Amino acid sequence: MDIKKIANIGVLIGLSLILMLTIRFPLFLPFLIYEPGDIPILIIAFLYGPMPALGATFVLSVLMAVLTGLGGPFGAFMHFLATGVLVGVAGYIYKQYHTKKGAIIGLTFGSLAMTAIMAGANILLNPIFYGIPYEQTISMLLPGIIPFNITKAAFNSILTALVYKKIANFLRRKGLLTSLDNKEAADYSYADKK
Amino acid sequence: MLTDITIGQYVHGNSIVHILDPRIKIIITIILITSLFLIGNFWGFAIFLVFILLIIKLSQLPVKKVLKGLKPILFLVSLTVILHIFMTRGGELLFEWKFIRIESEGLYTGTFMASRILLLIMFTSLLTLTTSPLKLTDGIEYILKPLKRFGIPASEISMMMTIALRFIPTLMEEAEKIMKAQKARGADFESGNLIQRAKNLIPLLVPLFISAFRRADELALAMESRCYQGGKERTRLHVMKIKRRDVTAMILSIALAVTVSFF
16 A cells, blocks of 8 residues: 555545534434544545445544544444445445446445445344334434434535535545546656656 | 533543453453343342443543533433333233333333443443544554455455544634635524425535645655555554463453353
8 A cells, every 4th residue: 555545545544533623413312413524434435445444434433432432332333334334335346346326326335325325233232232113213214314324324425525625626636536547647646746 | 612522531630441452352341232232130230330330440531521422312212111111011000090001121121221222322431531532543544454365355444444533623624714604604403394404514515625635645755755664564663562460451351251141
């Protein structure tokens, strides 16, 4: 792994934490909190593919538990699961279809997969983690958990698409966007810039 | 608005708990969290609580700080207790008034679940309160090392963790600056409906991303010119060594885990 990639991913994880801490407001239920922390991780997924994005999600979840203590280890695990599915699916599809359409399809499927997985994870894990009875978790699904996840994923996907479009030119000039298909061009433009 | 968020919970200190090896502390935390899920009665929780209080005493942490860590989950915990008290049936009838009916089984399960989650959060926050984030990431790197065999780049992951930690204050300052700059131009981040609020984020996000990429670029250049290699040949300023106190702490924790799980 080259240094540039490590530095970029590291700084984007930091940015994700900042966004998570500064912009947060509850949606639907008081413990379901919207935060735009997924956006930098989605951008990692678009730039470098699904595996580095999953690694970044892991690091982010660990740091979240270590630094903020928000939700403790369960919160970190749920966050890893949610963001991991979203960026994994979006990154994988975008890697296969490296076009604007591929990005939109990837984000859509990522959001849907995240909503489905989180519904399942809540049903399975809420009784174990928080001791909330099984039937109660199911009754929270429709009014709370499902709309929350779909709204959060949709917001973050749309914001990512808009932000990515706007910073793409800047990244292209820096040779970041070409780094996936053409290593030499990337190195050249990096040297050229100085 | 941004300045009242403290990054990191670490409370500086020199106590025996602070100076334990971070790797040992992480492993102890994992073992004891697992044991919490094996506890079958309130005696186990009582012993666990005594152990937590002992650590707080040893580490000279302010009790307030430990309790503050419970705040984010308070809502879920009270929800659990309330749901169980009113919904779970069984045992003898304790209280009845019109449609409200409380039975002993519900009261028991509710408090049982609540004690478990409260103890768990308290115990994990002890780890982050007594270990600096830098030491924790070092410890995590060591624990991830065996995963290298499966193709997981442990040293790169820990480098990313360190970079992220290092850049949080810088990016925080940057975010604050950009927010103020955009507010001066008439941007509004705090009002409007959901869609409006999300839309208003774009003038904040775009410059923030550009500045993050710029910083990463500078960092990569600096690392490259200092011949950063990562992986095997990297040497450290602080080498972690297992000492006698670490072994003692480990043995004590395993003994505790076994006692409470099978009590």
